[in-house]
Amino acid sequence: MMNASVDDAHFSADWLARRECLDARSRSRCITGLAADWLAARPGVHRLVDLGAGSGSNLRFLAPRLPGPQRWRLVDHDGELLARARRTRQLDAHGERVAVSLERRNLAPVDDALLDDADLVVASALCDLVSRSWAEGLVDGCAARGQGLLITLTVDGDWAFLDASGERVDSDEDIAVRALVQAHQRRDKGLGPALGGQAPAVLAERLEAAGYRVTSVYSPWFVPRGERATLAVAEALVAGWYAAALEQSPPEGIWLARWHAGRRAQLAAGELGLTVGHRDLFATPGTGATA
Numbered sequence: 001m002m003n004a005s006v007d008d009a010h011f012s013a014d015w016l017a018r019r020e021c022l023d024a025r026s027r028s029r030c031i032t033g034l035a036a037d038w039l040a041a042r043p044g045v046h047r048l049v050d051l052g053a054g055s056g057s058n059l060r061f062l063a064p065r066l067p068g069p070q071r072w073r074l075v076d077h078d079g080e081l082l083a084r085a086r087r088t089r090q091l092d093a094h095g096e097r098v099a100v101s102l103e104r105r106n107l108a109p110v111d112d113a114l115l116d117d118a119d120l121v122v123a124s125a126l127c128d129l130v131s132r133s134w135a136e137g138l139v140d141g142c143a144a145r146g147q148g149l150l151i152t153l154t155v156d157g158d159w160a161f162l163d164a165s166g167e168r169v170d171s172d173e174d175i176a177v178r179a180l181v182q183a184h185q186r187r188d189k190g191l192g193p194a195l196g197g198q199a200p201a202v203l204a205e206r207l208e209a210a211g212y213r214v215t216s217v218y219s220p221w222f223v224p225r226g227e228r229a230t231l232a233v234a235e236a237l238v239a240g241w242y243a244a245a246l247e248q249s250p251p252e253g254i255w256l257a258r259w260h261a262g263r264r265a266q267l268a269a270g271e272l273g274l275t276v277g278h279r280d281l282f283a284t285p286g287t288g289a290t291a
């Protein structure tokens with residue numbers, strides 16, 4: 001299961017561990033490189049705050065690709081996930097130990113305690129869960145502090161099954177399920193009505209309005225058909241879509257269950273793969289920012 005309940009913002013450690021390899025291979029190297037160059041041009045210790053850090057996946061990916069010295073603050077409301085993150089011993093791109101502190105708290109409000117003491121604000125697989133007002137508060141808070149933002153693996157609401165030639169399948173039922181899932185993604189996940197697939201565009205727009213230079217790159221997950229290593233993630237995803245669609249429209253349960261069983265069997269048989277749309281974004285304060 002992705003979540004304990006499809007409506008809350010609690011994620012199982014098992015799900016986050018399973019998706020970590022897919023995340024790592026999907027993330028834009030160009031965006032990571034821009035962040036590394038931006039930090040390298042700044043003197044002193046590089047201070048990062050990771051919002052919705054979970055079990056530390058973002059730290060494990062970024063730390064060895066960014067220059068040191070680095071000091072990270074990992075923020076999440078889930079103490080169990082943070083306890084897992086605590087076990088991470090990470091080196092920076094120069095082979096030096098990265099300093100890490102953990103903070104268990106809610107991401108709201110976006111206040112001084114959340115944002116102060118950071119040069120670069122990072123978040124991965126978070127921003128579809130947040131509301132427009134939370135995202136605006138984040139951008140305004142970062143702009144007021146002259147901070148950079150590296151917001152990765154934000155879903156754009158699109159997903160599809162892929163056939164043997166890598167083409168989208170998009171049956172009528174897939175399209176109907178996708179619409180239900182997209183509606184479900186916009187439910188309140190604890191930070192107000194969620195942006196869901198609108199998150200990448202809303203963030204980029206608000207950042208540009210605040211004077212940021214924004215680079216946004218497509219970073220989709222690709223699960224090729226028959227790939228054994230990622231089959232469990234694909235199956236969990238499809239189960240999550242089914243649960244979300246069912247919660248969104250209980251009267252449609254019969255055909256949704258048939259759809260789920262059919263697609264799951266086709267994934268397991270290696271007949272279909274799938275893709276999930278994400279975007280990675282890097283933003284640096286420009287003329288509009290007040291440092």
Ligand SMILES: C[S@@+](CC[C@H](N)C(=O)[O-])C[C@H]1O[C@@H](n2cnc3c(N)ncnc32)[C@H](O)[C@@H]1O
Nearest residue numbers: 009052053054057076077078106107124125190
């Ligand atoms: C999809 S997970 C991503 C975790 C991690 N960034 C990664 O890439 O594996 C979203 C994370 O945001 C955290 N989260 C969601 N809503 C939150 C809130 N209101 N306050 C604090 N953390 C929150 C969850 O506990 C979870 O760890």
